Amino acid sequence: MTLKIACLQLDIAFGDPAENKRRVQSELENVYKQQLDIIVLPELWTTGYDLPRLDEIADEDGADIKSFISELAQMYNVNIVAGSVAKKTPKGITNTMYIANRNGDIIGEYSKLHLFQLMDEHLYLQPGEESGFFMLEQTLCAGVICYDIRFPEWIRVHTAQGAELLFVVAEWPLPRLHHWRTLLQARAIENQCYVIACNRAGTDPNNTFAGHSMIIDPWGDIIAEAGEDPCSLIGEIDLAKVDEVRKQIPIFQDRRPERYTSLKKIF
Numbered sequence: 001m002t003l004k005i006a007c008l009q010l011d012i013a014f015g016d017p018a019e020n021k022r023r024v025q026s027e028l029e030n031v032y033k034q035q036l037d038i039i040v041l042p043e044l045w046t047t048g049y050d051l052p053r054l055d056e057i058a059d060e061d062g063a064d065i066k067s068f069i070s071e072l073a074q075m076y077n078v079n080i081v082a083g084s085v086a087k088k089t090p091k092g093i094t095n096t097m098y099i100a101n102r103n104g105d106i107i108g109e110y111s112k113l114h115l116f117q118l119m120d121e122h123l124y125l126q127p128g129e130e131s132g133f134f135m136l137e138q139t140l141c142a143g144v145i146c147y148d149i150r151f152p153e154w155i156r157v158h159t160a161q162g163a164e165l166l167f168v169v170a171e172w173p174l175p176r177l178h179h180w181r182t183l184l185q186a187r188a189i190e191n192q193c194y195v196i197a198c199n200r201a202g203t204d205p206n207n208t209f210a211g212h213s214m215i216i217d218p219w220g221d222i223i224a225e226a227g228e229d230p231c232s233l234i235g236e237i238d239l240a241k242v243d244e245v246r247k248q249i250p251i252f253q254d255r256r257p258e259r260y261t262s263l264k265k266i267f
């Protein structure tokens, strides 16, 4: 099965959910005619990193955004991996990804597990507690958020249980572009999965963001890569390639997880 995917590499209006919803809707109108199967949005696309104002602008239980993406998914007959948004919960605010299928059903939700201290997330956000699994087009997928890609053990939890597509949504800053590109390729190679990574473009008061959204195949080859400017990155993937690569070098058969945790401490 092949799937056509678009990563909407948007510039995000700082702290302005209404304007950002307008931008998403207008970009979707531009791209939907290309017979897409999946649309991917960046991290915190409604608010950006306006963390001090989250109490005011975060979405109460994600209700507004769930209904917004559900309507768009039905209207354009497309699956939406809706980046992440600031979600207000009784325990605090989380950085949460929602996934809608073509019928508009919300079929997945994942809150960022690893909070990024360099951008003060630990001061304003609560970490998630659940896995990033969801099913799209009969395929097991995993979603992670930005800093999460520095934790290969978290991603392995998902691919060792069969995830074939890894969606990464991000607001990754430009000074560490080489980390972004290298980590994404490494995650694809070591997990023999597709990596579909949607970063934002543009600037906010504190950062310039890297863009360079990428679609990478299970061999580590780059199928499509954006530049730094806002754009929609479109690529087609063939799911058969996952099986092919996993048969050629059978790392999931050869790994020895029982040994990794039972080694004695030497020093």
Ligand SMILES: O=C(O)CCC(=O)C(=O)O
Binding pocket: 116, 119, 145, 146, 147, 148, 150, 171, 172, 173, 176, 179
């Ligand atoms: O790990 C990094 O260098 C960037 C992470 C980040 O920007 C984030 O998680 O929001």
